[in-house]
Amino acid sequence: MxxxxxxxxxxxxxxxxxxxxxxxxxxxxxxxxxxxxxxxxxxxxxxxxxxxxxxxxxxxxxxxxxxxxxxxxxxxxxxxxxxxxxxxxxxxxxxxxxxxxxxxxxxxxxxxxxxxxxxxxxxxxxxxxxxxxxxxxxxxxxxxxxxxxxxxxxxxxxxxxxxxxxxxxxxxxxxxxxxxxxxxxxxxxxxxxxxxxxxxxxxxxxxxxxxxxxxxxxxxxxxxxxxxxxxxxxxxxxxxxxxxxxxxxxxxxxxxxxxGMESVRARHHRIAEGVRRAVAAWGLTTCAARPELCSDTVTAIVTPDGVDAGRIVRHAAEAYGVAFGGGLGEVAGKVFRIGHLGLMSDVMALSGIATAEMAMTDLGLPVRLGSGVAAAQEHYRNSKTAPVRAAA
Missing domain, CATH: 3.40.640.10 (Type I PLP-dependent aspartate aminotransferase-like (Major domain))
Known part of the structure; x- marks a missing residue:
């Protein structure tokens, strides 16, 4: 699977x-x-x-x-x-x-x-x-x-x-x-x-x-x-x-x-913004110090004090067969990362957001199931979308 x-x-x-x-x-x-x-x-x-x-x-x-x-x-x-x-x-x-x-x-x-x-x-x-x-x-x-x-x-x-x-x-x-x-x-x-x-x-x-x-x-x-x-x-x-x-x-x-490279850029921005809205709905923050620094290819999500972010990554892999990025260097154990670049669509991103929600809820984090998904869905429904031809 x-x-x-x-x-x-x-x-x-x-x-x-x-x-x-x-x-x-x-x-x-x-x-x-x-x-x-x-x-x-x-x-x-x-x-x-x-x-x-x-x-x-x-x-x-x-x-x-x-x-x-x-x-x-x-x-x-x-x-x-x-x-x-x-x-x-x-x-x-x-x-x-x-x-x-x-x-x-x-x-x-x-x-x-x-x-x-x-x-x-x-x-x-x-x-x-x-x-x-x-x-x-x-x-x-x-x-x-x-x-x-x-x-x-x-x-x-x-x-x-x-x-x-x-x-x-x-x-x-x-x-x-x-x-x-x-x-x-x-x-x-x-x-x-x-x-x-x-x-x-x-x-x-x-x-x-x-x-x-x-x-x-x-x-x-x-x-x-x-x-x-x-x-x-x-x-x-x-x-x-x-x-x-x-x-x-x-x-x-x-x-x-x-x-079209402009369409590629717009697709990545739209998908990334949906992920960021999901993070906000979870009550969490990104590692990026200010909104204008947020990457459109990867979002590093800061976990609450005392929560080992690596557990979320491991649990998602073991329980749901989904790979997220772990924290590296100074942010090891403090963040987990959702990559949203390359072959990626709104629908694929939603599956990753839903999996992250399940993993965090399983581990007892105060995240309400569906909150991040709903925030991302609202964004994707109201932003311009097109089929991802590069995914053929």
């Missing part, structure tokens, strides 16, 4: 049947003429999803962490300074990766539940008169806390300071689901993965590279081999590619673009 239920994880996400079939293809000679069009289609589709007109795309057999590593090793030199905020599990992990590569990370600490501190970044960039900061790192959507940060605002303060640093963005749980505009926001490097908005199995690290980042690769000095973007340029693949996943990516981007 478990396999019949959707997952409500912030990744890996539910797999549309058409994408499962697209990944399930016979063995192919990846050096033959047949593979080239598959790779070209996937790369062209990714560029459109990223809103990247000038630049390149590299697709590595890895996950988002590999994309982080590719971003820094291809553009920076040993000892370079980077500016980053630590405000959640994944911003923390990217900082750790930079430090392990010998980079000098200027860290702005923020509570978990807050977004990227734009004003603190503005002050740091303005104070950096000698332009020692070579890159600014932004976690667009902090998956651990359900917080989305304003990438465009970070670029605006970089421009105001006339600072030449590269803008690198972790868009692992945002790209392909919520608004992301690489050109318009001046993003130099964008990192994502196959297992979230692209609705595929884990296994691809996808990196968008703007012109400024391409130029920086000429002077980069950090060691790289497997993640050398230069080897990926020109439509080549330097080693054995995951042909099935890349074929799936070509089909996935086609589905997203057929739905």
């Amino acid at each position: 478990h396999a019949l239920n959707p997952v409500f994880l912030p990744g890996p996400t539910n797999l549309p049947e058409s994408l499962r079939r697209a990944c399930d293809i016979p063995t192919m000679d990846h050096r033959s003429a047949a593979f080239g069009p598959i790779l070209a289609s996937a790369m062209a589709g990714v560029k459109q999803v990223l809103h990247l007109s000038e630049g390149e795309v590299a697709i590595f057999p890895a996950t988002g962490t590999g994309g982080w590593e590719a971003a820094i090793t291809n553009t920076l030199r040993p000892g370079d300074k980077v500016l980053a905020a630590r405000h959640g599990m994944f911003s923390r992990k990217w900082i750790d990766l930079c430090q392990r590569h010998g980079l000098d990370v200027e860290i702005v600490e923020r509570p978990w539940g807050e977004g990227v501190p734009v004003e603190a970044f503005a002050a740091a960039l303005a104070a950096d008169k000698s332009h020692e900061i070579r890159a600014v790192l932004v976690t667009h959507n902090e998956t651990a806390t359900g917080v989305t940060s304003d990438v465009a605002a970070v670029r605006a303060v970089m421009t105001a300071a006339r600072h030449p640093a590269l803008l690198m963005v972790d868009g692992v749980s945002s790209i392909g689901s919520i608004d992301f505009r690489m050109d318009a926001w001046g993003v130099d490097l964008a990192v994502t993965g196959s297992q979230k908005g692209f609705m595929l199995p884990a296994g691809l690290a996808i990196v968008g590279i703007g012109p400024k980042a391409l130029a920086a690769m000429e002077t980069a000095g950090l060691p790289r081999c497997f993640f050398d973007i230069r080897d990926m340029l020109g439509g080549n693949y330097p080693y054995t590619p995951p042909v099935g996943l890349i074929n799936g990516l070509a089909v996935s981007t086609g589905l997203l673009l057929e739905e």
Whole structure:
């Protein structure tokens, strides 16, 4: 029975049947003429999803962490300074990766539940008169806390300071689901993965590279081999590619673009708002410190003092065969997460809300059965809906 239920994880996400079939293809000679069009289609589709007109795309057999590593090793030199905020599990992990590569990370600490501190970044960039900061790192959507940060605002303060640093963005749980505009926001490097908005199995690290980042690769000095973007340029693949996943990516981007990226964004916002209204009806709060920070791909729900949120996740899995996300790092045991990205509809979201209600009620939390479902239903009934064509 478990396999019949959707997952409500912030990744890996539910797999549309058409994408499962697209990944399930016979063995192919990846050096033959047949593979080239598959790779070209996937790369062209990714560029459109990223809103990247000038630049390149590299697709590595890895996950988002590999994309982080590719971003820094291809553009920076040993000892370079980077500016980053630590405000959640994944911003923390990217900082750790930079430090392990010998980079000098200027860290702005923020509570978990807050977004990227734009004003603190503005002050740091303005104070950096000698332009020692070579890159600014932004976690667009902090998956651990359900917080989305304003990438465009970070670029605006970089421009105001006339600072030449590269803008690198972790868009692992945002790209392909919520608004992301690489050109318009001046993003130099964008990192994502196959297992979230692209609705595929884990296994691809996808990196968008703007012109400024391409130029920086000429002077980069950090060691790289497997993640050398230069080897990926020109439509080549330097080693054995995951042909099935890349074929799936070509089909996935086609589905997203057929739905229309504005429609994808609107669908995710509508579904997320229904989940947030359910949380309010339960008398609970989100981990996001303010409403404007709430993510449209994952909601982290704070449980009352003394309630181990992990018990809700475990009980939902054991009693109802439904997977929710647990708390990570500083919010472990304090929040549980409902992922609502990728293949997701109003009706699917309602099943997750209902399951969360049952699990919490079973464990004695003061949640009235049907309260969250009713709040979400009211929102979904009164907001514009359309069939989810990307779920075919």
